[in-house]
Amino acid sequence: MGLTFVLGGARSGKSRHAEELVEALPPPWTYLATGEAYDDEMVERIALHRSRRGTGWVTLDVPHELAAALRALPAGRAVLVDCLTLWLTNRLLAEADLAAESAALVEALKAHDGPVVVVSNETGLGIVPDNALARRFRDAQGRLNQRVAARADTVIFMVAGLPMRVKG
Numbered sequence: 001m002g003l004t005f006v007l008g009g010a011r012s013g014k015s016r017h018a019e020e021l022v023e024a025l026p027p028p029w030t031y032l033a034t035g036e037a038y039d040d041e042m043v044e045r046i047a048l049h050r051s052r053r054g055t056g057w058v059t060l061d062v063p064h065e066l067a068a069a070l071r072a073l074p075a076g077r078a079v080l081v082d083c084l085t086l087w088l089t090n091r092l093l094a095e096a097d098l099a100a101e102s103a104a105l106v107e108a109l110k111a112h113d114g115p116v117v118v119v120s121n122e123t124g125l126g127i128v129p130d131n132a133l134a135r136r137f138r139d140a141q142g143r144l145n146q147r148v149a150a151r152a153d154t155v156i157f158m159v160a161g162l163p164m165r166v167k168g
Contacts, residue, residue: 001025001078001115004168005121005148015049015082017156017163025078025115027056029067032070032079033089036063049082055093062162063090067101075113084120088144092137102144110151120145122157 006018006165016045022029031053037043066087070164073079078146081087084105091101109116123141 001119002115002153003151004154004156005116005120005145005150005152006117006156006158006163007120008147009122009125009144012158013102013161013163014119014121014158016052016118016161017158018080019052019083022078022080022115023054023056025090028077029057030073030077030079031057032060032062032066032081033059033083033143034063034066034083034090035089036086052154064094067105070108070112070116073112073114077112078115078117080117080119081109082119084118084148085123085141088141089137090142092133093139098140098144102140102147105107105144105153109148118148118152120148132166 004021006014006021008014033046035042035046037046052078053059060069063086066081072077088098091098109118121141121143122145123138129135149167152167155166156165157164
């Protein structure tokens with residue numbers, strides 16, 4: 001399977017499709033969760049994601065050190081990274097060097113000796129954000145998505161719950 005990149009808009013079915021791809025492989029599966037719950041609504045979203053996953057999943061919360069977590073996984077382990085958008089948000093707000101960390105992450109994704117499925121949001125389909133921070137995020141997300149897509153064996157774009165294969 002190699003590296004599979006699943007992206008799309010909010011509520012497009014990205015995570016569910018990515019989970020199905022990984023669950024088609026032999027367990028155990030590792031779920032690298034990048035979200036952090038800062039409010040009740042996010043607590044509910046995280047709980048919903050966790051409730052969908054069965055016993056074959058090992059979940060690691062990695063809101064910041066995603067590349068290191070990937071490098072530490074056993075060879076052959078099927079991995080789901082959900083999602084790059086939240087990870088990038090966390091790193092942006094931590095004032096990290098986004099270019100360097102994105103490059104390290106892409107290398108760690110490609111270097112993992114086993115199947116990896118990565119979820120991300122396509123943030124560039126809407127209007128131009130009205131503030132500098134949002135524009136900086138949108139641009140960084142677009143660059144990261146391009147880098148991952150370039151290295152991925154398969155790229156799937158989700159639209160209204162339907163997967164559209166755009167590469168591989």
